[in-house]
Amino acid sequence: MTIQLTGYCTILSYAAVGERTLKLWNYFWKYLPTLFTAAIRYTIPLALLSFALGLLIGFIVALMRLSQIPILVKIAELYSWIIRGTPLIVQLFIIFYGLPSFGILLDGFTSGVIGLSIAQGAYNSETIRGAILSIPKGQWEAAKALGMSKMQMYLYIIIPQAATVAVPSLSNSFIGLTKDTSICGILTIKEIFHRGQQIVATIYEPMLIYLMCALVYLIINTFLTFLQKGIEKRFSKHIVVSNK
Amino acid sequence: MKMIEIRNLCKEYGKLQVLKGVNLSINKGEVVSIIGPSGSGKSTTLRCMNLIEEPTSGEIIFNGASITERGTNKEQVRQKMGMVFQQFNLFPHLSIIDNITLAQRIVKKVNKDQANEKAMFLLDRVHLVDKANVYPGNLSGGQQQRIAIARALAMDPDIMLFDEPTSALDPEMVGEVLEVIKDLAKEGMTIALVSHEMGFVREISDRVLFMDEGIIMEENTPKEIFNCPQNPRTKDFLSKVL
Numbered sequence: 001m002t003i004q005l006t007g008y009c010t011i012l013s014y015a016a017v018g019e020r021t022l023k024l025w026n027y028f029w030k031y032l033p034t035l036f037t038a039a040i041r042y043t044i045p046l047a048l049l050s051f052a053l054g055l056l057i058g059f060i061v062a063l064m065r066l067s068q069i070p071i072l073v074k075i076a077e078l079y080s081w082i083i084r085g086t087p088l089i090v091q092l093f094i095i096f097y098g099l100p101s102f103g104i105l106l107d108g109f110t111s112g113v114i115g116l117s118i119a120q121g122a123y124n125s126e127t128i129r130g131a132i133l134s135i136p137k138g139q140w141e142a143a144k145a146l147g148m149s150k151m152q153m154y155l156y157i158i159i160p161q162a163a164t165v166a167v168p169s170l171s172n173s174f175i176g177l178t179k180d181t182s183i184c185g186i187l188t189i190k191e192i193f194h195r196g197q198q199i200v201a202t203i204y205e206p207m208l209i210y211l212m213c214a215l216v217y218l219i220i221n222t223f224l225t226f227l228q229k230g231i232e233k234r235f236s237k238h239i240v241v242s243n244k
Numbered sequence: 245m246k247m248i249e250i251r252n253l254c255k256e257y258g259k260l261q262v263l264k265g266v267n268l269s270i271n272k273g274e275v276v277s278i279i280g281p282s283g284s285g286k287s288t289t290l291r292c293m294n295l296i297e298e299p300t301s302g303e304i305i306f307n308g309a310s311i312t313e314r315g316t317n318k319e320q321v322r323q324k325m326g327m328v329f330q331q332f333n334l335f336p337h338l339s340i341i342d343n344i345t346l347a348q349r350i351v352k353k354v355n356k357d358q359a360n361e362k363a364m365f366l367l368d369r370v371h372l373v374d375k376a377n378v379y380p381g382n383l384s385g386g387q388q389q390r391i392a393i394a395r396a397l398a399m400d401p402d403i404m405l406f407d408e409p410t411s412a413l414d415p416e417m418v419g420e421v422l423e424v425i426k427d428l429a430k431e432g433m434t435i436a437l438v439s440h441e442m443g444f445v446r447e448i449s450d451r452v453l454f455m456d457e458g459i460i461m462e463e464n465t466p467k468e469i470f471n472c473p474q475n476p477r478t479k480d481f482l483s484k485v486l
Contacts, residue, residue, distance in 0.1 A: 138331050139335065161336070
């Protein structure tokens, strides 16, 4: 009798588990396209734009720090100090919620791009400055001795070599940036995580949906890691593994 | 005819006086070597000639025109002076042929075919035609230095400045580099050479300058300076290195 009852309960719970699994399975396929759409429409453009602008800002700030012109050096240091010393989320709030009190109204996406680029620029400037400084003095001198202008030296001699040094670290910051876009949900951007939260609010399956969000980020970043390896390979084709 | 003339050249790094009034001139087709103990200002003198180092004071006249005056087009001056460094300084990210053609193409605006043709001709002169498409990291020190010479020659310089071209080389590779420099001298190239290879200096120089403490202490033909140095400092130095 007891054995019969236990057996009955087991079958019942199996059925319940089966039913729940099926439900989750259905949710998974229903909401995966939603999250991918969020990635393609918001997360990826946000990351790409911010990275490109962050790279540009980083390069300009690095050149300012290397310029030996006191005022430019000071401005660059001040920028780096403030941005690196304050949380990204606070910076984003200042841009999106703070600036309107000065009459500057920006939509969520624009605020996100501005905030992320400025933050990226500060970190990238350090990486780029370090990479430029790592190029031996002899390279500058050889280029100079051949009659190259400063611009030509940077373009043909220094940047290509500094890029090799900077790629791993810049790729790292790109991956970090892609994940940081998840904060931009607070700016009402409908990126992956923001959409995820909305879905959870309607179906109340937090574990499933947040795991799915994690999966989508993981897929994007796996792709980026492969891209990084390809770029590194391309940039270091001249490096001889065994010298002599 | 004077190719380059230096008048009262001084160079200071903060409080450190490296050059304290250097006077020298090099005629067209002449080979002039500078010898002396390390830290005497030999390399600095050479590096001031093509304005890689900014002279603190003094005048440098190149091809009849002052190049130390404000507003001088330094890039144009440097094109006419080829420089070879102790550490070769080839561009590691460029193949050998690109190392030689880059400045021709971007500085002198020579078209690619012409630049390549010239590079191959120069590679032949330094006996490294087969290395055109490899990267500098694949070459020995001696080969890299020969490429560095070809790279400088590609700009058709009026004068070649050699800054201790064999000091960083393994002994067995010194000969091949000196051979190339000797060929250049034979062809009538104007050369300023800083070197510790006394035998070589003696062999190829028309004139030898002995430098110490930032000034030229003695100047003479190699025969005179090596056989009967006048200045006690020269005597002392030569007794140590010969």
